[in-house]
């Protein structure tokens with residue numbers, strides 16, 4: 244890079260010199276071109292050498308992107324709930340859907356599958372009870388002997404009866420759907436005026452879907468459905484942040500965490516055996532950051548055990564929940580240093596910097612995540628304000644998991660052209676694109692987030708090399724071993740070449 248920088252810099256120096264001695268001054272078009280090329284070469288994928296076929300596809304991509312940019316209703320500038328329909332109809336989006344995108348490294352266990360599936364499949368199973376809470380939300384449980392009363396939610400009704408009483412279940416199903424996702428047809432800016440409002444609804448939605456997805460039979464089908472949806476979106480690998488809750492059966496009995504992890508592993512193997520071009524999945528065990536120190540310490544110890552029992556399937560550990568309201572990494576430092584003290588390798592994948600408040604203890608999470616040797620940074624929205632953390636992240640190859648739609652819906656950024664990852668992408672900072680909680684945002688799998696990244700903060704300069712680099716990054720920055728990464732890349736490259744040849 245130094246060598247490449249030198250020539251233009253020497254030229255700039257000459258330019259000044261010429262002005263000093265009174266020679267005719269003016270920007271040198273040759274120098275201008277060189278500087279522009281230099282800048283372009285520094286971006287994500289800027290160093291990619293493209294084949295002829297890739298250059299041909301790039302010309303098509305550039306044209307399609309230009310079409311998107313010249314429309315009055317430019318989707319990345321709008322709230323995703325409003326933009327979704329427009330994006331779906333765009334030819335560029337359809338091309339991105341077909342593109343092999345590599346892995347999804349930041350997605351949460353119970354927000355992966357389109358809620359339509361939960362409404363039409365899960366809640367239509369026998370023995371499904373629903374209850375209205377004091378706060379206008381709902382709870383679900385499957386129980387052969389009828390459910391036990393819950394705190395703040397005691398009047399359970401069998402959904403089957405409720406539906407047959409109603410005759411026409413459309414309204415009921417709509418209200419159930421409304422409780423399980425943030426997505427809505429009404430004006431989202433009015434509905435969610437602040438971060439507090441949207442986060443409350445977000446957490447309420449998790450409360451509502453909890454009893455559905457922790458029912459063991461639904462859990463299994465939900466996970467397979469998730470793999471189906473990601474696979475259909477041309478994603479070949481997942482790293483899934485999972486709470487590993489106790490799953491329950493119809494008779495009220497329940498299973499422990501290891502059982503849940505085993506179920507994930509078995510289902511993944513089963514899926515891979517029938518989808519040989521899908522590489523697999525790994526789990527990042529997560530705990531809520533609202534928990535007390537002792538609870539997180541116990542979770543870290545359990546994670547250490549699980550890592551020993553599932554060395555190739557459990558990737559590591561993370562803390563989840565709203566960063567601005569939860570406890571800081573520094574608060575949990577004694578729990579989080581347990582593995583290092585015991586000489587156990589437990590990789591971390593911390594959410595950090597998912598905030599727009601500067602200078603608080605929470606804002607410190609980014610640097611603390613790096614001090615705790617995090618392998619990647621979830622969101623890193625605040626990274627631009629932390630030059631030291633940013634430098635460390637770059638030098639150590641600690642990739643930032645950028646989730647554009649999540650950041651917009653949860654009100655960190657309004658217009659996705661202004662997402663801070665724009666600058667990260669212009670300097671090829673280690674990063675991947677991910678979707679966080681697609682079902683909560685009315686999104687699906689990964690392509691919508693790729694669209695927002697490529698058309699929104701990628702600007703006109705990002706090109707097919709950028710897309711290729713992002714896909715390669717998602718394997719390079721995964722928790723897979725070097726040998727597995729090579730295997731996955733071979734699989735991906737084959738699909739990529741087909742994609743380039745066919746489009």
Ligand SMILES: *[C@@H]1O[C@H](CO)[C@@H](O)[C@H](O)[C@H]1NC(C)=O
Pocket residue numbers: 363364365367368464
């Ligand atoms: C739900 O999906 C599962 C798995 O795809 C299927 O076997 C089952 O019949 C479906 N149930 C309902 C009620 O749609």
Ligand SMILES: *[C@@H]1O[C@H](CO)[C@@H](O)[C@H](O)[C@H]1NC(C)=O
Pocket residue numbers: 411412413414
């Ligand atoms: C059920 O109700 C919805 C909305 O209330 C209506 O749009 C739909 O046509 C009704 N379906 C039937 C079969 O009556």
Ligand SMILES: *[C@@H]1O[C@H](CO)[C@@H](O)[C@H](O)[C@H]1NC(C)=O
Pocket residue numbers: 375379380381417418419420421422
């Ligand atoms: C949640 O369900 C309740 C009960 O059916 C309903 O009154 C409420 O409007 C629903 N909430 C949303 C956000 O759809």
Ligand SMILES: *[C@@H]1O[C@H](CO)[C@@H](O)[C@H](O)[C@H]1NC(C)=O
Pocket residue numbers: 579580583614615616
């Ligand atoms: C982080 O890595 C350094 C250097 O390898 C090590 O000394 C330190 O104990 C690690 N800290 C944690 C919390 O794992």
Ligand SMILES: [Zn+2]
Pocket residue numbers: 349351594621679
């Ligand atoms: Zn997340």
